Every structure is written in structure tokens, then in C-alpha cells.
Amino acid sequence: MEPTPHPPQPAPDRAGSGFPRTVLGADDAHRALRRLAHEILESRKGAEPPVLVGIRTGGDHLARELAGILARIDGKEPPVGLLDITLYRDDLGDRLDQPELRETRIDFDITGRDVLLVDDVLFTGRTIRAALNALMDFGRPARVLLAVLVDRGHRELPIRPDFVGKNIPTEAGDRVEVVFDAEDRLQGVEVYPRKAA
Amino acid sequence: MNAQAGVAVGKDLLGLKGLPAETVTALLDTTETLLEVGERTVKKVPALRGKTVANLFYEPSTRTRTSFELAAKRLSADVLNVSIPASSVVKGETLIDTARAFEAMNISTVVVRHAASGAPQLLARALQSHVINAGDGSHEHPTQALLDLFTIRRAKGGIAGLTVVVVGDISHSRVARSGLIGLTKLGAHVRLVGPPTMIPVGVAELAEAPGTCTVYHDLDEALEGADVIMPLRLQLERQGAPLFPGRREYTVRWGVDRRRVARARPDAVVMHPGPMNRGVEIAADVADGDRSCILSQVTHGVAVRMAVLYHYSGEPGGAA
Numbered sequence: 142m143e144p145t146p147h148p149p150q151p152a153p154d155r156a157g158s159g160f161p162r163t164v165l166g167a168d169d170a171h172r173a174l175r176r177l178a179h180e181i182l183e184s185r186k187g188a189e190p191p192v193l194v195g196i197r198t199g200g201d202h203l204a205r206e207l208a209g210i211l212a213r214i215d216g217k218e219p220p221v222g223l224l225d226i227t228l229y230r231d232d233l234g235d236r237l238d239q240p241e242l243r244e245t246r247i248d249f250d251i252t253g254r255d256v257l258l259v260d261d262v263l264f265t266g267r268t269i270r271a272a273l274n275a276l277m278d279f280g281r282p283a284r285v286l287l288a289v290l291v292d293r294g295h296r297e298l299p300i301r302p303d304f305v306g307k308n309i310p311t312e313a314g315d316r317v318e319v320v321f322d323a324e325d326r327l328q329g330v331e332v333y334p335r336k337a338a
Numbered sequence: 339m340n341a342q343a344g345v346a347v348g349k350d351l352l353g354l355k356g357l358p359a360e361t362v363t364a365l366l367d368t369t370e371t372l373l374e375v376g377e378r379t380v381k382k383v384p385a386l387r388g389k390t391v392a393n394l395f396y397e398p399s400t401r402t403r404t405s406f407e408l409a410a411k412r413l414s415a416d417v418l419n420v421s422i423p424a425s426s427v428v429k430g431e432t433l434i435d436t437a438r439a440f441e442a443m444n445i446s447t448v449v450v451r452h453a454a455s456g457a458p459q460l461l462a463r464a465l466q467s468h469v470i471n472a473g474d475g476s477h478e479h480p481t482q483a484l485l486d487l488f489t490i491r492r493a494k495g496g497i498a499g500l501t502v503v504v505v506g507d508i509s510h511s512r513v514a515r516s517g518l519i520g521l522t523k524l525g526a527h528v529r530l531v532g533p534p535t536m537i538p539v540g541v542a543e544l545a546e547a548p549g550t551c552t553v554y555h556d557l558d559e560a561l562e563g564a565d566v567i568m569p570l571r572l573q574l575e576r577q578g579a580p581l582f583p584g585r586r587e588y589t590v591r592w593g594v595d596r597r598r599v600a601r602a603r604p605d606a607v608v609m610h611p612g613p614m615n616r617g618v619e620i621a622a623d624v625a626d627g628d629r630s631c632i633l634s635q636v637t638h639g640v641a642v643r644m645a646v647l648y649h650y651s652g653e654p655g656g657a658a
Contacts, residue, residue: 225371228383237652238344241364242371278380
């Protein structure tokens with residue numbers, strides 16, 4: 142199903158005001174996702190596609206869309222698991238109120254398989270560190286690869302993606318949001334600049 | 339990492355009375371996600387790594403204590419089990435002094451079971467640590483009620499609108515009290531059944547909404563249209579004066595057997611907080627029958643206690 146194209150949106154780029162600017166519209170975002178799918182398949186050199194594990198929230202929706210695109214190109218739809226990394230966060234218990242947990246569901250065995258972690262935004266790398274720890278509790282994958290829609294820089298750990306939809310330079314205080322519609326389909330990526338001092 | 343909204347639950351879990359329905363639902367929702375951990379190969383998550391949970395059990399208990407212990411260990415917490423007869427309490431140390439000693443060792447959470455109603459509340463006021471009530475006197479047993487609520491929610495798809503029959507020694511049962519509060523808080527109707535000597539006057543007023551609790555003395559009558567049947571253990575060790583003529587008469591009049599289960603709805607389920615007196619308050623073939631959720635209650639108990647320990651482990655001095 143192709144997304145309905147809409148007219149380009151004027152970006153109200155008033156830095157410091159907190160208004161978002163659209164860095165990827167719906168069309169561009171979907172093109173980036175399709176390009177990711179092709180890159181992933183090309184890298185496999187004929188071997189079967191990896192299993193996908195989407196990191197909640199955001200990475201889970203993208204993993205499902207990616208699986209669908211891979212199925213259309215290649216004829217084979219890879220299994221998709223969902224991973225909530227809250228229990229593995231490095232900042233748990235620092236606050237009085239614990240964050241809400243979401244379901245983790247990985248119904249297939251990952252031992253000996255290539256696992257492709259999928260997330261929407263790669264930032265400090267701490268989420269991916271937590272996801273790696275969580276994955277290791279589910280089994281021993283042969284390899285773990287990482288696909289992200291957006292890499293916004295500012296890594297705090299030695300983590301690097303294998304497949305990137307778009308590199309978007311940001312300030313550390315900016316907020317990057319990948320937008321999904323009510324059916325969890327990708328709608329675009331917005332950056333909320335940090336408010337001016 | 340993006341900051342995620344925290345779920346506010348307060349410092350201590352002393353009972354279900356006074357807990358908002360949203361908090362109860364949040365605890366059940368967390369339980370749902372933590373159930374999956376018990377099905378993994380590596381049944382452990384690092385959520386409480388570096389934190390210590392102390393089980394302070396002043397009353398004998400195998401199942402509740404091991405359930406809490408397993409829950410804490412699955413969250414990677416360190417666990418201390420304090421067995422009271424073997425401890426300094428025998429030498430006369432007060433409850434508060436014992437607990438303060440643990441707090442001085444930086445214990446994050448104290449799980450306490452005590453014969454005196456209100457003991458956990460006393461501790462909660464005296465300690466900075468989180469205090470979880472694992473059963474106090476005849477007052478409350480919140481984690482048991484939570485696991486019963488979770489089991490019912492899973493078996494029936496929800497709680498609101500259900501008719502739940504609780505039969506047995508209501509007056510000595512903290513399980514019945516917490517259960518009554520929890521069930522009526524989430525919209526169920528509770529029927530309390532037992533000999534008049536075992537049902538305190540005014541107990542129906544504990545219900546969270548008027549008219550949601552009815553008292554019966556005839557079990558056959560109470561079972562008409564029931565969705566859930568919960569016999570309570572006949573607590574022979576707790577009673578001073580005999581409150582019924584004999585075990586045989588109790589079983590004949592209030593025992594849950596196949597014939598009685600057939601009076602309830604065709605899809606009704608049978609539960610029991612354990613340990614069971616087979617053949618007394620519950621027939622063996624009912625306990626082992628296909629309507630029984632008793633074993634899943636035990637599985638859910640670990641997940642519920644993981645959810646409770648997870649939510650009641652934040653840094654007391656930390657930002658909300």
C-alpha cells in the first residue's frame with residue numbers, strides 16, 4: 142500500500158521557540174525505509190533475511206513496516222519481535238515513580254540467528270546498549286545488526302548503526318520525534334529545537 | 339534515552355483500602371508484562387539490580403515468602419530472609435528496632451508479615467524504605483488480592499460486572515478483606531458466604547461502593563449465577579473458641595464440591611488462596627478439575643509480586 146502523498150508542508154523554522162521543523166515528510170520517510178530494506182537485502186548476499194526485533198516505542202512499528210517491505214521485495218517475510226527495554230535502562234530506580242512497562246514479545250528462538258534490531262532514533266546509544274543486554278537474555282544470536290530511521294549524533298557509548306535512513310545533525314537539547322498515525326504507520330520526522338536560553 | 343512517564347504509587351503498599359482504582363489497574367498491567375519474564379530461558383531482568391529486599395516474616399509462611407523471594411530474584415535484587423524464631427526478636431528486640439537495623443544497611447524494600455494488624459503501617463511511618471504488607475493480622479493481604487484480581491481478569495477478560503462468591507471464615511481472613519475491597523473497587527459484586535459465626539457484622543460496608551457486597555449463609559443460594567468461586571481455608575490454628583460444630587458439618591454446608599460448582603455459571607472458575615484442606619472447604623476433584631485456576635494463581639503470584647517490587651523500589655529521595 143503506497144502512502145497518500147500530501148503537499149509539502151511549510152516548515153515554521155523559528156529556532157528557540159520550540160516549534161517543530163519537519164526534517165522528513167511522509168514521502169521521504171517511506172523512501173528512506175524502502176532504501177533501508179534494499180540495503181538490508183543486498184547485504185545478505187542471497188542468505189535469508191535476519192529476524193527483526195523492534196525496540197518500543199517507534200522501533201516496533203518500523204520493524205513491522207520494514208518486514209512488510211522486505212516481504213514485498215523478496216517474497217519472504219521475516220519474523221518480527223517486540224522488545225521493551227525499560228527493565229534494562231541504566232537510569233531505573235533513580236526516581237521515585239518507576240516508568241510504565243510495555244510488553245516484550247519474541248516468539249522465536251534467536252540463538253544462532255542474525256538479529257536486526259530496529260529503532261526509530263539513534264541518539265546516545267544507551268537504548269541500544271539496553272536492547273543488547275535484553276537480547277542476550279533471550280538467547281545467543283549469531284550476529285546483531287542495527288537499523289535506525291534517524292541517526293541524530295551525540296553518542297555516549299561506542300554504538301554504531303549498520304543501516305541508517307537519514308543522518309540529522311541536532312543540538313543535544315533538541316527533541317527528535319518520529320511521527321506515526323493512528324494505525325502506527327510512519328508519517329515523518331520532526332525536530333523540536335531546544336528553547337533559547 | 340527518552341524519559342518515560344512514571345507511575346505514581348506512593349512509598350508503601352499497606353493495603354488496597356485507599357488505593358485509587360487506577361493504581362490497582364496499573365499494577366495489574368505491569369504484572370501482565372512481567373509474566374513473560376517467567377517464560378524465558380533466562381528468567382531474570384536487571385530492573386532491581388543492586389537493590390536489596392528484606393523479607394521480615396513474623397508468621398510462618400512458605401508460599402508467600404518464597405513467592406516474594408523468587409519475584410525479587412527475578413528482578414535481580416539481593417534478598418534477605420529473616421526467620422523470626424531464629425532472630426534477635428526472640429531476645430526481645432522491638433519491631434521498629436529490627437526494621438531500623440535493616441534500614442541502616444540500606445535495604446530498599448521491606449516485605450513484612452505480622453500477626454498484629456497495623457504492624458506494616460507502624461513500620462512504614464518509621465522507615466524511609468518501602469514497606470510491603472505481606473499479611474497483617476486479620477487486616478489486609480494486598481498482594482494476594484492483587485494476584486486474585488489478576489487471575490480473574492485473565493480468566494474472564496475483566497473484573498467489572500462479575501459476581502464473585504467468597505466462602506469461609508471471613509472474620510479471620512485478611513485475604514477476604516483485601517479481596518472484597520479490590521473486587522468492589524474494580525466494579526465486581528461480591529457475595530460473602532459462611533456460618534453467621536464467621537461473618538462479622540457490617541463487613542459488607544467495607545465494599546468500595548454501596549450495594550456491591552451481599553452476605554449469604556446458604557452457599558447453594560449464593561452460587562446462582564456466580565462467575566468466580568473462592569473457598570477460603572478453614573483456619574483451625576487461628577481459632578480459640580470453636581465457631582462451627584465440626585469439620586464434617588462445615589464441609590456439608592459450605593464445602594465447594596462438583597454439585598455446588600454446577601449451580602454457578604457454566605463458565606465459572608474456582609480459585610483458592612492456598613494452602614488447601616482437600617476434602618474440607620474444597621473437594622479434591624474440584625481443586626484438580628478443569629474449572630480450577632489454583633495453579634495459575636501461584637504463577638501469577640510471582641509476577642504480581644514482581645510488579646509490586648518493581649513499582650515500590652524507586653529512590654525515596656529521587657525526583658518523581
